[in-house]
Amino acid sequence: MSLKMPEPDRDVLARRTEIVAALRAIVPGEGVIADPDALCAYESDGLTAYRQTPLVVVLPETTDQVSRILRWSSEHNVKVVPRGSGTSLSGGALPLEDAVLLGMSRFNRVLEVDYPNRVAVVQPGVTNLAITEAVREQGFYYAPDPSSQIACSIGGNVAENAGGVHCLKYGLTTNNVLGVEFVLMSGEVVRIGGKGLDSAGYDLLGVIVGSEGMLGVVTEVTVRILPAPAAAQALLIGFSSVEDAGRCVSAVIAEGIIPAGMEMMDRLAIHAAEAFVAAGYPLNVDALLIVELDGPPAECEHLIETVSAIARRSNATTISASRNDEERLAFWAGRKAAFPAVGRISPDYYCMDGTIPRHALAEVLARMREMSESYGLRVANVFHAGDGNLHPLILYDANRPGELEQAESFGADILRLCVQVGGVLTGEHGVGVEKRDLMPVMFTRIDLAHQQLLKCAFDPGLLLNPGKVFPTLHRCAELGRMHVHAGRLPHPDLPRY
Amino acid sequence: MVASAVIQPRDVQDVSDAILDGARKGEALEVRGGGSKQGIGCGGRAVRCLDLAGYRGVIDYAPSELVITARAGTPLAEIEALIADEDQMLSFEPMDYGPLSGAPPGRATLGGVVAANTSGSRRIASGAARDHFLGFQAVSGRGEAFRAGGRVMKNVTGYDLPKLMAGSWGTLAVLTEVTMKVMPRPRTAATLLIAGLTDRAAAAAMSRAVGSSAVVTGAAHVPAHLARLLPVHTLAAAGTSVTALRVEGFGPSVTVRLESLMVLCSKLGDIAVSDETDTRALWRFLRDAGPLAGDDRPLWRISVAPSDGWKVPAALGNVAADWFFDWAGGLIWLAVPSTSDASAPLVRGAVAQLGGHATLVRAPLSVRNAIGSFPPQLPGVAALCQRVKSMFDPNDLLNPGRMSAPIPAA
Numbered sequence: 057m058s059l060k061m062p063e064p065d066r067d068v069l070a071r072r073t074e075i076v077a078a079l080r081a082i083v084p085g086e087g088v089i090a091d092p093d094a095l096c097a098y099e100s101d102g103l104t105a106y107r108q109t110p111l112v113v114v115l116p117e118t119t120d121q122v123s124r125i126l127r128w129s130s131e132h133n134v135k136v137v138p139r140g141s142g143t144s145l146s147g148g149a150l151p152l153e154d155a156v157l158l159g160m161s162r163f164n165r166v167l168e169v170d171y172p173n174r175v176a177v178v179q180p181g182v183t184n185l186a187i188t189e190a191v192r193e194q195g196f197y198y199a200p201d202p203s204s205q206i207a208c209s210i211g212g213n214v215a216e217n218a219g220g221v222h223c224l225k226y227g228l229t230t231n232n233v234l235g236v237e238f239v240l241m242s243g244e245v246v247r248i249g250g251k252g253l254d255s256a257g258y259d260l261l262g263v264i265v266g267s268e269g270m271l272g273v274v275t276e277v278t279v280r281i282l283p284a285p286a287a288a289q290a291l292l293i294g295f296s297s298v299e300d301a302g303r304c305v306s307a308v309i310a311e312g313i314i315p316a317g318m319e320m321m322d323r324l325a326i327h328a329a330e331a332f333v334a335a336g337y338p339l340n341v342d343a344l345l346i347v348e349l350d351g352p353p354a355e356c357e358h359l360i361e362t363v364s365a366i367a368r369r370s371n372a373t374t375i376s377a378s379r380n381d382e383e384r385l386a387f388w389a390g391r392k393a394a395f396p397a398v399g400r401i402s403p404d405y406y407c408m409d410g411t412i413p414r415h416a417l418a419e420v421l422a423r424m425r426e427m428s429e430s431y432g433l434r435v436a437n438v439f440h441a442g443d444g445n446l447h448p449l450i451l452y453d454a455n456r457p458g459e460l461e462q463a464e465s466f467g468a469d470i471l472r473l474c475v476q477v478g479g480v481l482t483g484e485h486g487v488g489v490e491k492r493d494l495m496p497v498m499f500t501r502i503d504l505a506h507q508q509l510l511k512c513a514f515d516p517g518l519l520l521n522p523g524k525v526f527p528t529l530h531r532c533a534e535l536g537r538m539h540v541h542a543g544r545l546p547h548p549d550l551p552r553y
Numbered sequence: 554m555v556a557s558a559v560i561q562p563r564d565v566q567d568v569s570d571a572i573l574d575g576a577r578k579g580e581a582l583e584v585r586g587g588g589s590k591q592g593i594g595c596g597g598r599a600v601r602c603l604d605l606a607g608y609r610g611v612i613d614y615a616p617s618e619l620v621i622t623a624r625a626g627t628p629l630a631e632i633e634a635l636i637a638d639e640d641q642m643l644s645f646e647p648m649d650y651g652p653l654s655g656a657p658p659g660r661a662t663l664g665g666v667v668a669a670n671t672s673g674s675r676r677i678a679s680g681a682a683r684d685h686f687l688g689f690q691a692v693s694g695r696g697e698a699f700r701a702g703g704r705v706m707k708n709v710t711g712y713d714l715p716k717l718m719a720g721s722w723g724t725l726a727v728l729t730e731v732t733m734k735v736m737p738r739p740r741t742a743a744t745l746l747i748a749g750l751t752d753r754a755a756a757a758a759m760s761r762a763v764g765s766s767a768v769v770t771g772a773a774h775v776p777a778h779l780a781r782l783l784p785v786h787t788l789a790a791a792g793t794s795v796t797a798l799r800v801e802g803f804g805p806s807v808t809v810r811l812e813s814l815m816v817l818c819s820k821l822g823d824i825a826v827s828d829e830t831d832t833r834a835l836w837r838f839l840r841d842a843g844p845l846a847g848d849d850r851p852l853w854r855i856s857v858a859p860s861d862g863w864k865v866p867a868a869l870g871n872v873a874a875d876w877f878f879d880w881a882g883g884l885i886w887l888a889v890p891s892t893s894d895a896s897a898p899l900v901r902g903a904v905a906q907l908g909g910h911a912t913l914v915r916a917p918l919s920v921r922n923a924i925g926s927f928p929p930q931l932p933g934v935a936a937l938c939q940r941v942k943s944m945f946d947p948n949d950l951l952n953p954g955r956m957s958a959p960i961p962a963a
């Protein structure tokens with residue numbers, strides 16, 4: 057592992073037997089896993105390049121158990137790493153050698169569906185797709201749809217503020233969650249929000265979402281469900297250059313259209329996807345756009361015509377509209393299989409996740425091609441074109457010495473480039489351990505200190521999921537001293553010009 | 554709040570200096586934009602006013618990126634006019650609080666809109682300011698300038714501090730620069746009006762409409778007594794309550810959405826349709842709590858689960874109140890008789906039973922200071938909020954007391 061994690065606490069490692077016994081007193085039976093072979097299943101999440109066997113795994117079933125686990129750990133100075141389904145691509149659930157891994161998979165029930173208020177109350181271990189499945193019969197769905205939606209849990213979605221292909225129109229997790237129950241590291245249970253739209257006081261709900269499991273452990277989630285659109289139709293549009301495709305995207309938005317989804321793929325991604333699922337993609341194009349439009353059939357028809365006209369004006373070389381749902385799903389099949397498809401043409405791939413202002417797309421892709429040549433590694437691109445979220449997939453072979461490090465270095469260069477053109481390090485995968493050490497590229501020491509102030513308000517002992525997000529986690533008392541206090545100001549009387 | 558000295562910062566350093574100076578002297582600051590929301594919250598011990606209204610100007614606006622960045626003191630009206638020229642809007646439909654407290658309209662600033670997490674009738678479909686607030690620069694109560702979020706639509710780099718700032722009423726940091734998401738303006742709009750529903754029946758009708766695939770972007774119910782004030786011509790003369798359902802979008806889409814709503818609602822009562830011009834006027838009026846803007850009675854803004862909204866006025870017994878509903882019943886604007894406590898125990902009691910909360914958005918300062926403007930919180934949440942406050946503003950310099958919770962009756 058090339059990544060530096062906090063030095064394990066020898067004292068905690070020595071107390072392992074005592075810790076396991078204490079957890080068994082809280083969660084009986086098979087809810088505590090201490091057997092070394094069984095622990096292996098938890099050694100990494102979706103960022104498989106990094107592995108670490110946890111100290112012990114505990115799988116509670118009730119909020120009270122979570123509360124007691126956290127209180128005991130807090131009182132005995134033991135770190136805790138929360139985990140949902142373990143699909144994070146940024147190592148958000150990477151275990152620590154000296155930490156309890158708190159798995160939330162047993163919190164797997166849909167507690168209530170309230171159609172008059174259009175909300176569902178679910179436990180955090182429920183998968184993203186299971187929410188939609190629970191409400192589909194009544195004509196509703198849960199909008200955010202990360203590509204791991206079959207497996208990823210809503211608790212993990214909350215922790216990472218997961219997105220998906222529909223978030224341009226329907227928002228990210230944060231825009232679709234109305235309330236949570238969570239447990240602080242101290243063991244205190246806190247409920248915020250609910251079925252109403254506004255919550256009182258500071259927007260703690262808004263900061264819990266996307267906090268990468270570092271502020272509290274979510275034990276219940278209230279999500280907004282939406283009536284499913286009456287119809288959806290997709291366009292598959294090919295271009296002979298990425299620039300033309302980019303212009304088409306801008307023109308669609310300038311026309312006042314926010315499509316339900318607008319995805320772009322580059323040549324390598326198109327070819328890999330077509331070879332894998334035979335979606336019917338044109339192979340003689342440099343960029344492919346999938347534009348999905350939804351609403352009443354009359355609206356779909358109108359928008360399909362409008363977008364087709366825009367595509368023709370933007371020099372599209374091929375345009376086809378789905379004639380039925382089967383065709384629409386076929387258009388998506390290639391895009392949705394893009395990651396595994398790339399996995400077929402390369403022993404390994406490394407998926408990046410920056411966001412850029414869309415106007416910089418052509419420039420970023422050109423610079424990426426130069427980097428690709430100098431690193432000697434291929435890169436395929438899939439792009440949430442509407443919101444500028446770029447997923448370069450770097451192709452490498454982990455069995456060749458040094459190639460993983462080269463891929464990581466290439467990836468870091470891409471993310472630096474994203475920030476340089478006015479974008480950000482991560483659009484939807486989270487910082488985790490993966491982008492932790494790049495945070496200073498985007499934020500100053502003072503910026504990061506202010507983020508950590510929030511951490512200190514929730515978890516002053518820094519015991520919950522340490523080693524993630526912050527390149528340096530300052531002790532909270534130290535953080536306070538780093539800053540200005542009344543009566544002890546730096547050069548208060550110096551004149552300023 | 555009455556602060557004597559006024560500081561008008563020219564740049565971020567001036568803001569930082571003012572806070573550091575306040576820290577040194579132990580003098581708190583009242584942070585103010587256009588002053589349109591001065592009638593909300595409790596008065597504090599602020600000695601000086603940090604007036605951001607002059608710190609204005611658009612920094613960057615690229616319509617095709619759907620993003621705008623401006624200094625915090627930029628008037629909302631200026632932003633809205635600029636983006637309207639590109640057929641875009643702030644889709645959370647920020648209301649103008651000014652007229653509620655007798656101030657002229659159009660004084661709100663972008664920073665104030667965010668600091669108060671303002672929204673409007675489109676909240677049910679598009680969210681509030683928090684949902685469109687992408688990034689900022691601010692100076693915390695520690696006197697340090699910092700940035701969080703970004704200038705792109707999709708970003709999860711670091712904690713979502715924009716959410717923390719939205720709705721913090723200037724008590725954690727002074728916003729200096731704000732980046733917002735903008736959206737295309739709907740090409741047309743129409744409203745279906747239903748006459749004569751009771752509060753309870755209207756709640757059910759709004760729920761069905763919003764839960765249908767018609768994508769309703771506004772759902773309000775105005776009882777008969779206030780309905781006569783509505784700027785609608787068709788049903789206002791009928792002397793009945795009015796329930797309004799708005800649809801927006803491209804022409805063909807609005808037509809079919811409206812038709813589907815008519816099918817859904819035709820048996821409920823007399824129906825009529827407002828055209829685009831009337832629709833815009835009606836929803837602007839509702840957005841700004843127009844039906845209750847014209848008097849000076851204490852005014853509560855109450856948020857509950859939409860299907861529970863109708864129960865709040867029903868629980869008030871014989872208090873002579875007036876009210877109307879927005880957000881499909883989830884938002885209640887409630888005016889109560891002018892008393893020393895603005896019927897707070899009764900209102901808060903009724904709302905607490907339903908798991909919602911009530912904010913006093915119009916009342917004399919003495920009443921607000923006596924009972925608190927903002928809703929009480931559960932002890933655990935209150936303690937957490939207090940810890941956040943003490944982290945960002947350890948010396949309690951920024952808008953001290955403004956969000957203070959009600960003091961329990963002795």
